[in-house]
Amino acid sequence: MSFTTYNQTVTSPQIMDWSLVKHLKKGKYSDVYLVKNAMTGQHQTMKAVPKGKRSDFDKSFYHETSALSSLQDIGGVVNLFYCENRLATHNFYIMEYLDANLDDLRMKNFPMTFRPPTILQLLYEMVNITEAIHARGIFHQDMKLSNFMIKFTPRHSQLKLVDFGMAATYDETTHLPSKVFFLNKPFSSPWVSKECAFQPSEEIVTIGMVAVHMALGIVPWYSPDPMRMLYYKTMFVEDPESFLKPYNTHVDAVVKNFVQTPYGELVDYNAKRQILADAYFKMTACFISSNIRAYTIGNDIRLD
Known part of the structure; x- marks a missing residue:
């Protein structure tokens, strides 16, 4: 996986190995997108949290990724595939797409x-x-x-x-x-x-x-x-x-x-x-x- 584009924004058509398909919803702390994994062709969900905008945004990213990392083998919890905090404007993480x-x-x-x-x-x-x-x-x-x-x-x-x-x-x-x-x-x-x-x-x-x-x-x-x-x-x-x-x-x-x-x-x-x-x-x-x-x-x- 390439990490050469840290200055990308979340609205870039291609972010690392994922291409944006469409915006799904806007939440209190984040935007949720449907993305396509370029390596597998699978649709997945990306949640993007603005960086440094408010301290509770950063806490939300930390809480969610920490919790999901601890719960990955539980079938009733959404699967976390990847998280990244080195982009210029957003933290983001990739999860399984649910219907x-x-x-x-x-x-x-x-x-x-x-x-x-x-x-x-x-x-x-x-x-x-x-x-x-x-x-x-x-x-x-x-x-x-x-x-x-x-x-x-x-x-x-x-x-x-x-x-x-x-x-x-x-x-x-x-x-x-x-x-x-x-x-x-x-x-x-x-x-x-x-x-x-x-x-x-x-x-x-x-x-x-x-x-x-x-x-x-x-x-x-x-x-x-x-x-x-x-x-x-x-x-x-x-x-x-x-x-x-x-x-x-x-x-x-x-x-x-x-x-x-x-x-x-x-x-x-x-x-x-x-x-x-x-x-x-x-x-x-x-x-x-x-x-x-x-x-x-x-x-x-x-x-x-």
């Missing part, structure tokens, strides 16, 4: 929402992914529908977690008050929103809140006023059934179990999986599977 995120699928199929069996299956995979990254001492800290993506294959559709720009290690989060401002994030738990130290339990609470977004297509506790949103969020976690009763989601009991996980409690991931498996069997008379494609039936939002 769609859950929020894009939701919006594309609006006003449809995910059917209860699919919600349970997706939650099952989210718990698997969360357990795997927690076992490595890493917390994602920004789980939401747009950060869960689908990789399509002929026989199997796999859920993958992306965007580790806010990721942190256990030591960075659990022994000190939160250094990341979570108050304005709709899916952060009430405790984390109050700047309590991040705990494994709070990622489980977040998964329960994400389930509500899948079931309803809305976030019932959302408010543009962060303090009001914290108030609504706290009310929701204390009594989720009162929020969900008008909607008849069929996953109310699962949501309640997840969002009422006690702060700081040691998470029993097997127990969470069993709750999901039991609910799925009761709903479908089938056993839950790791192939999420199996549940795209009827008028469901398709995951293939």
